[in-house]
Amino acid sequence: MEYTSGAASWQKALRRAVVALLPRKRRQRRPGWSIGVPLIAAAAGLLFTTTATTASGTALREDRRPQLTQLIEDRREQVAAGERQAARLRAEVESSTADLADSDEPIRDQRDRAAVNRQSAGFTALTGAGVTVELNDAPRLPEQGLPKGASNDDLVVHQQDVQAVVNALWAGGAEAMSIMNVRVLATSAVRCVGNTLLLHGRVYSPPFKIVAIGDPAALQQGLAASEGVRVFKGVVKDFHLGYQETVSTVTVPAFEDSTALRAATVPR
Structure with a gap:
């Protein structure tokens, strides 16, 4: 047992009291990144493993355009x-x-009766005087940009433009007509998908060629009287669209696709 003097005991007691009154230094906490890094690494490893399993040895971001x-x-x-x-x-x-x-x-009687109507129904080819109309998109020149006041829609041929020409030629007395060398019938529908033409299940790109057999003067008069055609011709120069109208001897092919009707109405 160690004995100390009274003075030494009081000094120790005082020193302990002072130490007790002083603020204690907080224990340093581990920074957040020291915990987050292992979690991120674990998640990345799981992601890489899942990707490798899904790819099965192939490239997930491979360009599929050739396929x-x-x-x-x-x-x-x-x-x-x-x-x-x-x-x-x-x-x-x-x-x-x-x-x-x-x-x-x-x-034999039914065949002869059908033969009489084949021409008017569009199942025989016809040749004669007529008019050819060609509609085309404006040329794309990236270095020149868009014409002033034009949008991308203004630079392509639309469904209503083709329909306007077709209706004008019928109004001008066309006896037969073809679009892109496909015979146009009473059941034909002209539709556009983007800047392409959809006709009888086939897709065609511009320029769109429309051929009509009939009196050339009357056909051209029908085109001149059409408001839709006049509107299109009015922007041809401003937006560099293509419109060409030619008179010559033309041939309209026979209709060769399916003639089955999905729906019909009996006239009254």
Whole structure:
């Protein structure tokens, strides 16, 4: 046991009291990033593992445009093959009908009656004097920019522009008509998807060529009287759109697609 003097004991007691009264230094807390870094690393590892599993050895951000282009070409070839098959079957039906007509009078009568209406229905090709109208988009010149006061919509041919020309030619007495070398019938519908033309399930890009057989003077008069055509021709110069009107001997092909009707109304 150690004995101390009274003076030393009082000094120790005083020193302890002073230390007790002084503010204690807080314990330093661990900064937040020291905890967040391991969590972020764990999340990144989980993400990389999930990506590798999903990709299965392939590139997730690979450019798929070549595959899309090939898919479109494959579908076009399938459509073309279907059209060739349909044409072959139609020829077989006509040949069989002709064979039966030689020995079956009712079939012969129906065939002759149908033959009378084939031309007016659009199933025979026609050649004669007529008018050709060609509509085209404005040329895209990035270095020149858009014409003053024009938008992108002003630089393309729209559905109403094609319809205006078609209706004007019918009003001018057209006997037969084709668009992009496809015969136009009473059931034909002119629609535009973007700056492309959709006609009988096929898509066409500009320039759009419309051919009509009839009296050229009357056809041109019909075009001149059409408000829609006048509006289009009025902006041709300002927006550099294409409009060409030609008189010549033209040929309108026969309609070769399906003639099945999805709906019809009996006239009263």
